[in-house]
Amino acid sequence: MTQDFDSSQIVRMNLFELTNEELHHRLLSRAEEERRLTHQILQLIAEVDQRRLYLPMAQASLFDYLVKLIGYTPASAQRRIDAARMMQQVPELGRKIESGSLKLTQVSQVQQVLRLVRKKDNIQLLPNEKKDLLAKLENKTGAESELILAQVFKLPPQTQFRQKIQQDESVRIELTLSKEQMEVVERAKALLSHALPGASLAEVIVSLAERYVKTRIETKSKSKAECKPETQTKADVEAQTRTDQGSSSATEGVASQRRRLSQQAIPAAVKKDVLGRSQGCEFRDAKTGKVCGSKRFLEVDHIQPRFAGGGNESFNLRAMCSSHNKFRYTAGC
Ligand SMILES: [Zn+2]
Structure with missing residues (x-):
């Protein structure tokens, strides 16, 4: 049984x-x-x-x-x-x-x-x-x-570029990047890790290309718009003024709130500096001393939290991956 x-x-x-x-x-x-x-x-x-x-x-x-x-x-x-x-x-x-x-x-x-x-x-x-x-x-x-x-085995680096169109019209590409070129690509992949979690190399390359194309199109249409003659009528201007005046008091609270928040926000240059000098996530396991070191989903973390009086000075900031940043606050460590 x-x-x-x-x-x-x-x-x-x-x-x-x-x-x-x-x-x-x-x-x-x-x-x-x-x-x-x-x-x-x-x-x-x-x-x-x-x-x-x-x-x-x-x-x-x-x-x-x-x-x-x-x-x-x-x-x-x-x-x-x-x-x-x-x-x-x-x-x-x-x-x-x-x-x-x-x-x-x-x-x-x-x-x-x-x-x-x-x-x-x-x-x-x-x-x-x-x-x-x-x-x-x-x-x-x-x-x-x-x-x-x-x-x-002194294997020669494969440098031949191969591009082959496959049956379903997808394209198979084989290419060789130098160590330095690959480091740049990996850096871009890490920076895109928030927007494209778990993306393959192919997805990263396509995303970068799409971003470039979009920027070029936007720049072109912007410069075209700047060349256009002023077509706004007097009525348009008056209507816009009325709308602005009507909504100004309603948005005042939100605006001052935003202003306050922006004053608290870490300046972009400081953020850039902290992430630029970082070698990866600085979270350390208190028991083993092991440091995470991940270069993906990096965020700027306050060593002394803001609620505990910590400021936005560079010395109070460090890089931390988003998982450890969240963990640190939920675990209170
Ligand atoms: Zn981490």
């Missing part, structure tokens, strides 16, 4: 009772379990690969088997195949994946590069060379790993 209950409901009920610390540690321990499980899955995939189990199961390849019969996405399947095959040559890899010092994506990056240099330069690495290479990538980010691999 099987006991039928909704385990997810029970888990959720228990989660409400956890303190923040308990919640963090629970997640940390489940992530460790997940990595242990990933190691075991890689061992199983390696065994399926050795036995060519996919063939009697009517699958042409290990990749097809993992996608069609096991249910991985193509990208997930390829990452696991790359890691399982690397693990057969470098058995230590399993433990590194389990500890989190190496990620599946990094192993996949290595395998891709190895396939490339084998094909192009007929270079084959020995298992101990692969082991050394993986050691160089430990605890590195995907971008750092990519750079290390490019430097180790």
Whole structure:
């Protein structure tokens, strides 16, 4: 007899009772379990690969088997195949994946590069060379790993510009930006993060182009309007004067309110200065000392809050991402 209950409901009920610390540690321990499980899955995939189990199961390849019969996405399947095959040559890899010092994506990056240099330069690495290479990538980010691999194998930068019109008339573009050019693009992306949260690079480029086009059109129509002869009639002027006089008393309260608010607002130049000097969000975890550092959705925050007498002087201001800015006030820290 099987006991039928909704385990997810029970888990959720228990989660409400956890303190923040308990919640963090629970997640940390489940992530460790997940990595242990990933190691075991890689061992199983390696065994399926050795036995060519996919063939009697009517699958042409290990990749097809993992996608069609096991249910991985193509990208997930390829990452696991790359890691399982690397693990057969470098058995230590399993433990590194389990500890989190190496990620599946990094192993996949290595395998891709190895396939490339084998094909192009007929270079084959020995298992101990692969082991050394993986050691160089430990605890590195995907971008750092990519750079290390490019430097180790002296991969020439791809500079060829490619533009291809596809079946649905979309255009596929491949281009190379220098480090400095990419930094400018990333800066623009970060500045646009309020208006375009989570936007892709393509969306950022299109948005910048649209903004430029709009500015040009507005400038043109403005200069045209300035050249136009005065066509306003006396009646128009009188009507406008009446409207202005009638509404002046009603808007007085709002105007003085706005004036007061504008006096409190941080001057644009000061804001620009604070954001310009910032290296990213300055929120610091009091316990670990870790600084957020995000460059997205940056806002200017008062170190000494305004309600507590803090002013708009530059020394009382710092950059903070909008999430941390909100958090700081809701958590009162
Ligand atoms: Zn932050």
